[in-house]
Each structure stands twice: as structure tokens, then as C-alpha cells.
Amino acid sequence: MSLRRDGRLGAAWIVILIVLPFIAAIIALGIGRMSIAPGEVFEVLRAALSGKHASSELIEKTVMQLRLPRIILAVLVGAGLSVSGCAFQSLFANPLATPDTLGVASGAAFGAALGILLGFNLIGIQLMGLAMGGFAVALTWLAGSGKDKGGLSYIVLSGIMIGSLFSALISFVKFAADAESQLPAITYWLMGGLDKANYRTLSLGAPVIIAGIVLFMLIRWRMNLLPLSDDEAKASGVNLRLLRGVTVVAATAITASCVSMCGQVGWVGLLIPHMCRMLFGNNHLSIVPASVSFGAVFMIIVDTLARSISAAEIPVSILTAMIGAPFFIVLMRRSGGWRI
Amino acid sequence: MNGQIRNDARSGDALLRIENGSFAYKSGPQILKDINIELDPGEILAVLGPNGAGKTTLLRCMMDMLHWQSGRSLLDGEDIRSIPASKLWRRMAYVPQARSAAVSYTAFQTVLLGRSSRIGAFSAPSAEDMKVAESVMERLGISHLADKPCYAISGGELQMVLIARAMAAEPEILVLDEPESNLDFKNQLIVLDAMTALAAEGVACIFNTHYPAHALQRAGKALMLSKDGKSIFGETTGVVTEENIRHAFGVEALIGEVETPHNIMKNVVAVGISEDSAEGPAVRDETILASVTVIMRNNDHAALINSAFRDYNHLLIGRMGLPHRRSDKYIITVMLEGPAADIEALSHRLSLIPDISVKTTYE
Numbered sequence A: 001m002s003l004r005r006d007g008r009l010g011a012a013w014i015v016i017l018i019v020l021p022f023i024a025a026i027i028a029l030g031i032g033r034m035s036i037a038p039g040e041v042f043e044v045l046r047a048a049l050s051g052k053h054a055s056s057e058l059i060e061k062t063v064m065q066l067r068l069p070r071i072i073l074a075v076l077v078g079a080g081l082s083v084s085g086c087a088f089q090s091l092f093a094n095p096l097a098t099p100d101t102l103g104v105a106s107g108a109a110f111g112a113a114l115g116i117l118l119g120f121n122l123i124g125i126q127l128m129g130l131a132m133g134g135f136a137v138a139l140t141w142l143a144g145s146g147k148d149k150g151g152l153s154y155i156v157l158s159g160i161m162i163g164s165l166f167s168a169l170i171s172f173v174k175f176a177a178d179a180e181s182q183l184p185a186i187t188y189w190l191m192g193g194l195d196k197a198n199y200r201t202l203s204l205g206a207p208v209i210i211a212g213i214v215l216f217m218l219i220r221w222r223m224n225l226l227p228l229s230d231d232e233a234k235a236s237g238v239n240l241r242l243l244r245g246v247t248v249v250a251a252t253a254i255t256a257s258c259v260s261m262c263g264q265v266g267w268v269g270l271l272i273p274h275m276c277r278m279l280f281g282n283n284h285l286s287i288v289p290a291s292v293s294f295g296a297v298f299m300i301i302v303d304t305l306a307r308s309i310s311a312a313e314i315p316v317s318i319l320t321a322m323i324g325a326p327f328f329i330v331l332m333r334r335s336g337g338w339r340i
Numbered sequence B: 001m002n003g004q005i006r007n008d009a010r011s012g013d014a015l016l017r018i019e020n021g022s023f024a025y026k027s028g029p030q031i032l033k034d035i036n037i038e039l040d041p042g043e044i045l046a047v048l049g050p051n052g053a054g055k056t057t058l059l060r061c062m063m064d065m066l067h068w069q070s071g072r073s074l075l076d077g078e079d080i081r082s083i084p085a086s087k088l089w090r091r092m093a094y095v096p097q098a099r100s101a102a103v104s105y106t107a108f109q110t111v112l113l114g115r116s117s118r119i120g121a122f123s124a125p126s127a128e129d130m131k132v133a134e135s136v137m138e139r140l141g142i143s144h145l146a147d148k149p150c151y152a153i154s155g156g157e158l159q160m161v162l163i164a165r166a167m168a169a170e171p172e173i174l175v176l177d178e179p180e181s182n183l184d185f186k187n188q189l190i191v192l193d194a195m196t197a198l199a200a201e202g203v204a205c206i207f208n209t210h211y212p213a214h215a216l217q218r219a220g221k222a223l224m225l226s227k228d229g230k231s232i233f234g235e236t237t238g239v240v241t242e243e244n245i246r247h248a249f250g251v252e253a254l255i256g257e258v259e260t261p262h263n264i265m266k267n268v269v270a271v272g273i274s275e276d277s278a279e280g281p282a283v284r285d286e287t288i289l290a291s292v293t294v295i296m297r298n299n300d301h302a303a304l305i306n307s308a309f310r311d312y313n314h315l316l317i318g319r320m321g322l323p324h325r326r327s328d329k330y331i332i333t334v335m336l337e338g339p340a341a342d343i344e345a346l347s348h349r350l351s352l353i354p355d356i357s358v359k360t361t362y363e
Helices: A011-030 A038-049 A057-091 A104-117 A122-144 A152-176 A182-191 A199-218 A230-234 A240-262 A268-280 A284-308 A316-334 B002-013 B055-062 B085-091 B107-113 B127-139 B155-167 B185-200 B212-218 B242-249 B302-311 B340-351
Strands: B016-024 B030-039 B044-048 B070-075 B092-095 B173-176 B204-208 B221-225 B231-235 B251-259 B264-273 B287-296 B316-324 B329-339 B356-362
Touching: A011 A038, A011 A057, A011 A284, A038 A057, A057 A199, A057 A240, A057 A268, A057 A284, A104 A122, A104 A152, A104 A182, A104 A240, A122 A152, A122 A199, A122 A240, A152 A182, A182 A316, A199 A240, A199 A284, A230 A240, A268 A284, A268 A316, A284 A316, B016 B055, B030 B055, B030 B221, B030 B231, B044 B055, B044 B185, B044 B212, B055 B204, B055 B221, B085 B092, B092 B155, B107 B127, B107 B155, B127 B155, B155 B173, B155 B185, B173 B185, B185 B204, B185 B212, B212 B264, B221 B242, B231 B340, B242 B251, B264 B340, B264 B356, B287 B302, B287 B340, B302 B329, B302 B340, B329 B340, B340 B356
Parallel strands: B044 B204, B044 B221, B092 B173, B173 B204
Antiparallel strands: B016 B030, B016 B070, B221 B231, B251 B264, B287 B329, B287 B356, B316 B329
């Protein structure tokens, strides 16, 4: 499974990257307060696909109504945040870039908190999140662009500023919220969790995430031009503004959709792309599909742990950090070194 | 004088031309004033000038990365601004300074990026793209670096990888920004030899340099910029002179000749900082006699030698060619009569051709 010279994935890796998320999903569908064997999970899924009912209504309901939407959300959020983290790292040629670099996540989280404060339902909260996420990035872009010199580093700086501005606004919303009912709801929501997953919220958020991922998969070789310096990239003969614009819009839309459905899930967007870079180098031909697959698997595992290791649900960003940080440090110390 | 007339006659179909290019940064002084250059296939142009005189700015304006305030760049007579980027960058390629280059990929993947203008947005490199990248690396002698990441190779190796990336676009014009700066003696030679070899194959090269000697040893044409915005363009021997160096750089320099076993190479030694800046070069138009002897070590560049003699046909008063069959080498001696500056220009042009030895004896 050595690396190929042209930066493509070898056949063995392609099989692994496709199969792994399915295996993880099927195992995760069986895990929970009611344990279901993989064989029964298969049967339920096959029945659902052919439009029939499974033998046990309880098992069918648990798998199809409770666990499946949640696992679909985990797949989308894991894959989406990883691929947009990967895109932002390359765009800014900065290993510390995350999906939140331009303030999207803070903006979306503020929108959602505001939605809770105003007593909106789940869909309303989700829409508020999407809108404010987009608004935050637009502000960042306005504040940071238009300078001749500095270019992208101005945008990163203004992203940090806009991000902290929206964090302050979140605190303000918390301050204004009713301490008995709204404040715990907001706090819990901000910690992130996939427990709100249902087919209605998915039908609103999933198309955006899927479209973004498909787009990145299609332009993944061209994404190799992203880390190049301005003049180098211009001399490639490619429309640089368009490439950067498409990257920002797609990564932002994915992130805002994720945050609006499940709150702030940290770490995935930083950890998974770096893991892929350690394994495959920096060529986007391989790290984009690898980020999608590993991101999905990682999120399925973390979310399954979040809902099954204790009676009460553990917020998912606590677990991503607790699993992610040590895992990342071990990987970093083992690998020979890598750069963006 | 004659050189000037020939240039004008050809100017209609030069491969690359800058017409009256002027540029100033916002709220800054005029950096480039009325730049005029032209370049044909296989020629090397050296751009010289002190720090801040606008060497890199000139290259960026020429390639339309910055926009000329007035004037324009023409590729085969067509304004570069009206050529779509994907078309332009198949014909022209840029080698950035190594310190501003991205280094995250392996050398081979970096070279492959040079094919970008020929690969669609939703596509990946084809087998043919891979073949081009491989053959370019082989031609430049860096195949052994292919799988190394660019941050793990030396500065000289990185410079060669960047040249390979540019050549992977199969361009007619190669633009190099200080290709030999920050390199040691040997790596400077490797990079400059690579450029000379590419020019001998017909690629027009433009390079910025801090070394007047490199201009004299490698480039047939030179553009010298000075801080007051003035510029001189022409054949290198007429541009890189002691007077012009004093004026542009404020340096008292001596141009001398070093005799190598094969050639006579020009060299520039800075002897001190000069206070006065004398204007204009002295014209040397006295008529003298000279003989030039050329020994060709192989027959690869016969066309280049013949075209040089053809362009200076008016100086020739005698010519003798002698094939030396036993060693498969060829000896040419020509007798010349004409202005010293023209004879020097011819002898310089011959000295830039690879794989031959040239010596000139003056009256």
C-alpha cells in the first residue's frame, strides 16, 4: 500500500475507504441501549430498501427512526467538516486552519442560540444557524479583502476577529436567556450533539453538505493549486479567483449546515485532514476522498460512544477532543513529519 | 548601428515585445518608464538593476500579473491582456524565486502542476501529462528527486524542480525571477547551464539577475534598469558596460576577460562605490580587423552558428571551414572588418552557444 507517484490512491486504499464507513455504520446501528446483531440490522435495511416491513417492529423502529438518521448525520457531519477543514488548510497554506477559520461556525452557533432564545422550533433554529453562518463569512470577506498586500492573511485575521465578535454575541444571548429553561438548552446545544437528528432536519441540511463534498471530489486535483503563492498560482493558467471563491463558498456552506444541525463539533476538521496528510502526503487526489471517508468513520465512532457509554448522552465535542487530542499526538510523534 | 537597423526590420514578428511599458505603485514614484524590449525564440534576455529598480515588477507587468499603467506586452503581436489565461500560460511559463514557492508536494507532483493549464477543472493528469513531467525531469537531470518532498531537498534542487515545473507546460517563453540567487557556485552553474540548454533548443528565456557577469556570460540581450526609471535595452555587450554599470548601480566596475581552455569569458569586478553618475555610453565606431576561430565539439548547434554569421554577414571578409574527420569535429575561422562594437557583439553571441569553443583575436 505504498504511495503512488501520481498522488492517486492505490486500489487497496480505495476499497478500504469505501467499505470502512459502511462497516462502521452497520456496527453502530446495532449498538445502543437495545443491542441488535449486524445480521438483524442487515435484514431491516434490506426490508426497508424493498419497501417491506421487517419481522420485528420494535427493531425496525429503533434502526430506521432512531439510529439511522443519527448515523446519516454523523457521516455527513464527519465527512463534511473534514473535507472543509482540508480545503481551508490548503487555501490558507496554514496547518492551523479549521472549518471555523472564517468565523462560520461561530456565526452559525450564534444564529442557533438566537433561534433558541426566540423560541423557534428545530427547523427555525437550523435556518437561523445557516443564515448567520453565511452572514459571518460575508462580514469576514468584506473586512479582509480589498487590500493589495497581505491577501489571504488579512482574511484569516479578520476571520479571527469576526469569530470572536460572534462568540461575544453568543455570550450576550446566554446572558439574556432565561436561566431556568433557555440557558441550559443553549449551553447544551453549543456543546454539540447529534441527538436532534431526524429526517426533516436532514432533508434541509444534507443536500448542501452532499453537494459540497461532491464538488470537492470533482475539483480535487485542481485543489492542489490552492497552497501555491499568488504569482505561482496565476502562472498555472487557472482562474485563481474562481477556484478560491468556489472553495470558500463550498467549505462555508458545508460548515454552516453541519453546525446548524448539530452545534459546534470541534476537532474533526483539524484532526482528520492532518491524519490523511500524514498517511498520503498532500496531494488532494488522495486526501480529499480519504478525509471524507475517515471523517465519516471517526464521527460514527465518536457519536456511538457519546450515546452509549453512559445513560446520559455525552456532548460530542467533549468526546472528539478527548479522543482526538491524544490520538493526534501519538500520530504526530510517530510520523516522520509533514507540511502543508 | 547596423544591429539597430536589423532589430527594427524584425520588430513586426518578435515573439515577445514590450511597447513603452510604464508602471508606478499607488502613491509611489514612477518605477518603470517607457520600457521597450523584444525577444525572439532561442534568445536569452537578462534584466539587471539595483535593488528597488523594479526588476521583479517588470516581470510581473510583462506577464500581466500587474497591469501596465501605459504601454503593453505583445506575444506574437497580440496584446497579452487579451489572451485568455489558459492559452497564455501554455506558451509562457514562470519560475518564481525559490523562497516564495510552495513546497508541500513531492518533486514529481510539483512538476505535474506545471500541466495545469492543459488539464480540465474536473480532471486529473493523464498518462501523457505524466510522461511529459517525467521526460522534463529527465532532461534536467533531476529524475532521482521525483519522490522526495520539496521541503526536503536543497535550494539548488528546488530551483531545478521549479524550472522543470515551468517546462512541463511546454512553453515558448520561460520567465525566471532571480533563478541563481541564494545558490552556491556549482548550483548557479547547473541552473544557468539548464537555461542555456533550453535556449539552444529554441525557448526564449528572460531572467532577472543581480550578477552583471551572468548577463555577459549567458544572455545575448540585456535590459538595465536604474532607480531613476531610465532603462537601456540592447545587445548585452552594448548594455552591460562599465559606464552603464556606474550609472545604474553607482558602482565603479571593471569588465575583464578570463581566458578558459575553451573560451574567453567576460567577467565583472566591482572595485568601488562611485559618486558621479556619468550619462550615456560612449560609442565605439572605429573600424578594426579581427579573426574569430570556432571549434565545434559536436554538430548539434550548427544552425545557431550559421545564423549568427548570417546576421553579421556584412562584417565578413573571409571564411574558412574545416571538418576534422578523425575526431568528427569542425573548425571555422572567419576574418572580420567593421566597428569594434559589432565584432564584439558577434563574438559574444557565439560564446553563448553551448558545446563550442570561441576565441577572437583583435587587430
